[in-house]
Amino acid sequence: MSKLLQPRLRRRVLVTSVAIIVLITSALAGVINQLYSQSYMAAYSSELVAQMPMVVAQLNRAGLIKDVDKWIDSVDPSDTDYMSVVCDMTDYTIWMSDEAEEANIGNICSELPEDIPVPTLIETENNGSFIAYNMSRDREGGNIYQLVVLRSGESYQSSLDQLHKRTTFYLGLFVLIAIAFLIAAFHWSFQPLRKLAAQLDQMTEAQRDKLDDDFPMELQDVTLALNRLIQISNDQKGRYRHAMDDLAHSLKTRLAATNALLDDKDIACPDLNHRVMEQISQMDELVQYQLKRAMMGQQGLQKDQTELKPAIDSFSRLLSKVYSDKDVNLGYRFNHKLKLPINRNDLMELLGNLLENAYRFCISEVRVCVDEHDDCYMIRIEDDGPGVCEEMREAIFQRGIRADQLNPGQGIGLSVCHEIVESYQGTIHVETASIEGAAFVIRMPKH
Structure with missing residues (x-):
């Protein structure tokens, strides 16, 4: 019903054109009717004149005119x-x-x-x-x-000239009126196009986010396509912006680890070079991963099977250097050959953020547990730190929200984890750990 009530561009043009045609036709019909009336009257008069001898003969035969000669002489x-x-x-x-x-x-x-x-x-x-x-x-x-x-014929010629002048004047007047109506009609009919152009100008000046929905049906496909294109562009801009934030957040940990390695005087030079190059290689992978994620979106990344244990060991070595002032005990409870249905870069990003948080807030213990079920894996990363208060357990997964306001940070890591898990149709939430700290629980579907 709403579509029937929407204005149509064709209806605008049709209604105005028909109105103009009816107006001009009516006016011309009046002029032509007047001309034909005069012509008909002239023809009728000439017929009467032609029949006058017959009328006189009829009157004479009927005896109504007794003496035609006298009647004629009296005229x-x-x-x-x-x-x-x-x-x-x-x-x-x-x-x-x-x-x-x-x-x-x-x-x-x-x-x-x-x-x-x-x-x-x-x-x-x-x-x-x-x-x-x-x-x-x-x-x-x-x-x-x-x-x-x-x-x-002088009077007739004069009357005919006046008739021609009047006809020319009225026809010219009709043409001018018709042109004026046509201009007004086109101005009204194409007002939606001017509105569309004005709204596009406003969008280029960042004064509006999308086009209105009340355009005629002929323009609905165009405006919907433009709105989709604008939404895609905005989504892509958002992905690039988030990717740069995520990249900066991820590189921060690698740079801290690299600084810790360079400050460690006990590491031999060949081993130091190897470890620094390992960090540089991981940073390069991060850059490529975030750029691909920005261009294609999370759904565009290839899904595969990735071993969990090597990824955790890599972060264990890295975070032990960053938080060398703590004697953190990292505990495992899962099959060391376990493979998770997740892209390697996604797993590294996910574990990097969760383990970095666990190492930062723990007192001395971090645990990683995985339980396998028929349709999913349940992954728990726990620490014995202060935990997360009830009021913040949902908000911390929003970009820019941080539970810890005392230490520096941007509130990006957990929102990235939430986006990655959601892209695999999984869920993530935080609860109280068995060792009294925070426990981040991930449900990862097998398929």
């Missing part, structure tokens, strides 16, 4: 602007009325067209204009004579 021919001429077959004027002689029309018959079925405007050689009509055609003694009625 004053000077009280009219009509003139009469009789023409023969050679277009010679053999007779003309007194009014025609006074008008000095000359041999008008030579200038008449061959057939005059309706009143016709003619121009004479002396620049005169007349309306001529063939009243009758008679044959006598082998000759054909035609009676032509004439009338001065």
Whole structure:
């Protein structure tokens, strides 16, 4: 129902175009109707004139006009602007009325067209204009004579000129009005496109995050695609920003370990070089991992099986150097050949953050336990430190939130762990450990 109520661009253009067509057609119909009315009236009048002899004959036959000659003599021919001429077959004027002689029309018959079925405007050689009509055609003694009625065409010409001017004026007025309506119609019809352009400009200036949803249906696919594209771009920017934060957080531990190695005077030079190169290699892997994660997202990383024990041993050696002031006992409780269904880089990132937190907050003991079930692995990383208070146990997995406000940090590590575990459809939460500290519990599905 909501789609039916949405404005349509085609509907806008259609409605406005139909309205303009109806308006112009109605106006033109009025003008044409007026012109046809005048033409019809002229034709009707000419038909009446043509039938006048028949009417006189009918009246005479009926005895209504007793003496036609007397009736004709009673008519004053000077009280009219009509003139009469009789023409023969050679277009010679053999007779003309007194009014025609006074008008000095000359041999008008030579200038008449061959057939005059309706009143016709003619121009004479002396620049005169007349309306001529063939009243009758008679044959006598082998000759054909035609009676032509004439009338001065000056008033008709003047009226015709005025009619042309009025018609031109009104048609021009109609065209101007139509253009104005068309401009207004296009302005209204394409207002959604201007709105779309304005909103895109606002987005380029960071004044809005997405396009509105109230565009016409013809633009819905475009706006939805643009919103998806913008969302993808924003997600990618967010991934790059988070990847750089995660990279900085991960490199911090490696750099601390490298500094600890360089400060240890008891390590022989060849062994020191080997360990430093190992840290550099791990940092290079971290950079490549975070860049790939930023470009493809967590779901784009290859899933494989990774041994748990070598990864923990690597961090044990690293963190023992970083926290050399503590005598930390790292305990294991899992099959040393155990492989987890997780990408190696993801596992290193996950263990690195959790073990680094455990070493930082523990007093002297850290434990790693894994229980295998039919459909998942339950991984527990415990320490005997102060633990995490109930109020912070969910918030600490949000980016930028830290349970420990006394020591420096950005609150990134646990949010990274949460993102990695979620990408494998797993879960992570924190509870109280059996050794009274914090226990981070991960449920990792087997498939």
